[in-house]
Amino acid sequence: METTAPKLILLFSGKRKSGKDYVTDFIHKRLGPELCCILRLSAPLKEQYAQENGLDYGLLLGPGSYKEQYRADMIAWGEQRRQRDPGFFCRLAQKSATRPVWIVSDARRLSDLQWFRSEYPSQSRSVRVEASQETRRKRGWEFTAGIDDAESECGLDQGVQFDWTIFNEDSAPPLGEQLKELLSLALERAGVDESSTFSSQ
Numbered sequence: 733m734e735t736t737a738p739k740l741i742l743l744f745s746g747k748r749k750s751g752k753d754y755v756t757d758f759i760h761k762r763l764g765p766e767l768c769c770i771l772r773l774s775a776p777l778k779e780q781y782a783q784e785n786g787l788d789y790g791l792l793l794g795p796g797s798y799k800e801q802y803r804a805d806m807i808a809w810g811e812q813r814r815q816r817d818p819g820f821f822c823r824l825a826q827k828s829a830t831r832p833v834w835i836v837s838d839a840r841r842l843s844d845l846q847w848f849r850s851e852y853p854s855q856s857r858s859v860r861v862e863a864s865q866e867t868r869r870k871r872g873w874e875f876t877a878g879i880d881d882a883e884s885e886c887g888l889d890q891g892v893q894f895d896w897t898i899f900n901e902d903s904a905p906p907l908g909e910q911l912k913e914l915l916s917l918a919l920e921r922a923g924v925d926e927s928s929t930f931s932s933q
């Protein structure tokens with residue numbers, strides 16, 4: 733399938749185990765696969781890294797502990813490529829975009845946001861997913877020096893005005909409520925009448 737020109741690009745970022753995949757999957761389900769697609773900047777990175785090192789690409793993509801063994805090395809490997817060309821993984825990831833609403837689930841660096849904003853200024857919006865350290869720990873996160881204090885996790889901690897911040901915690905309002913405005917914008921940009929789809933909860 734050919735890349736589809738985007739009507740809206742939602743650029744998600746957040747710390748490890750904040751729930752970026754969970755929240756982006758939620759939006760994907762709510763909007764449906766006809767309207768939106770999830771793009772992972774780390775997908776082409778992991779694919780190439782897995783090939784070069786004889787690893788399991790599927791497991792590197794998943795939420796389990798497998799990828800954590802390789803994270804530090806994958807970061808260093810990806811950074812070498814980004815130094816030569818900061819848009820390298822953005823350009824590769826967008827090739828698999830086949831729907832009008834693009835959900836980028838893992839923006840990590842200012843250069844990721846800058847690349848999309850400069851290519852697609854009127855379509856790009858940034859979304860931060862937040863969760864407390866306690867909640868992230870319950871989801872399997874453990875502070876790891878060299879990872880959690882490095883650019884890959886902290887590159888967007890400062891200097892970004894996010895269009896939305898989503899609190900992915902049991903104690904926060906339901907995701908459907910927090911994402912109401914974002915979902916409405918996506919439907920509007922995709923030319924869908926909201927009342928004909930889902931009731932906004």
Ligand SMILES: Nc1ncnc2c1ncn2[C@@H]1O[C@H](COP(=O)(O)OP(=O)(O)OP(=O)(O)O)[C@@H](O)[C@H]1O
Nearest residue numbers: 746747748749750751752753754755795871900901
């Ligand atoms: N609101 C939630 N309710 C229940 N489980 C959740 C929620 N948010 C996240 N989780 C679970 O927590 C784990 C981590 O979430 P997820 O993989 O979405 O985080 P992430 O930010 O993409 O993490 P990473 O990129 O570090 O792997 C997953 O097993 C996911 O199903």
Ligand SMILES: C[C@@](O)(CCOP(=O)(O)O)CC(=O)O
Nearest residue numbers: 774777806807810838840884
């Ligand atoms: C290597 C890296 O892409 C791993 C991302 O894994 P995940 O999105 O946390 O599953 C992080 C990076 O781009 O530096």
